[in-house]
Amino acid sequence: MNRFHVHLNVADLASSIRFYNELFGTAPQVHKSDYAKWMLEDPRINFAISSTGRAVGVDHLGLQVDSGDELTALGRRLDAAGGSVAPEAAAVCCYAQSDKLWTQDPQGVRWESFHTFGEATTYYAPDVGCAGEGPAACAPTTQAQPAAAACCATACG
Secondary structure, eight states, X not given: OOEEEEEEEOSOHHHHHHHHHHHHTSOXXXXXXXXXXXXXXXXXXXXXXXXXXXXXXXXXXXXXESSHHHHHXXXXXXXXXXXXXXXEEEEEETTEEEEEEEEEOTTOOEEEEEEEEEEOSSSBXXXXXXXXXXXXXXXOSSTTSOOTTHHHHHHHO
């Protein structure tokens, strides 16, 4: 079964965690110095927040699937929807290891579709395609490159 995903960038992680603990009625399943994640069943959502220096607000939306086969099927639906799909295999991001597909909707909202298959000890992998210095090195340059390195943008910026 798919799980909806929302990732917010926050200015104050501690106060945001307190707020969402009360809203969701539970503590996050993952809590790090720069990141927290709630895996809720009602509603079925992967809700993540981070405080990594990016602009405050919605970072991206997504769908988390339970298997590689489901990710492949979701990739076919993304292709049929139009736009480009950028794969990111074995990505280390948000303290997890995942295969991902990135795209943008017609309004430019970034969508991450992913299958998580392991944990990681860092928020991002420092060598995730950062070709230069600063956030511009990781930022997508065209709509055809829709943030395949969202965590890389955090790493570089």
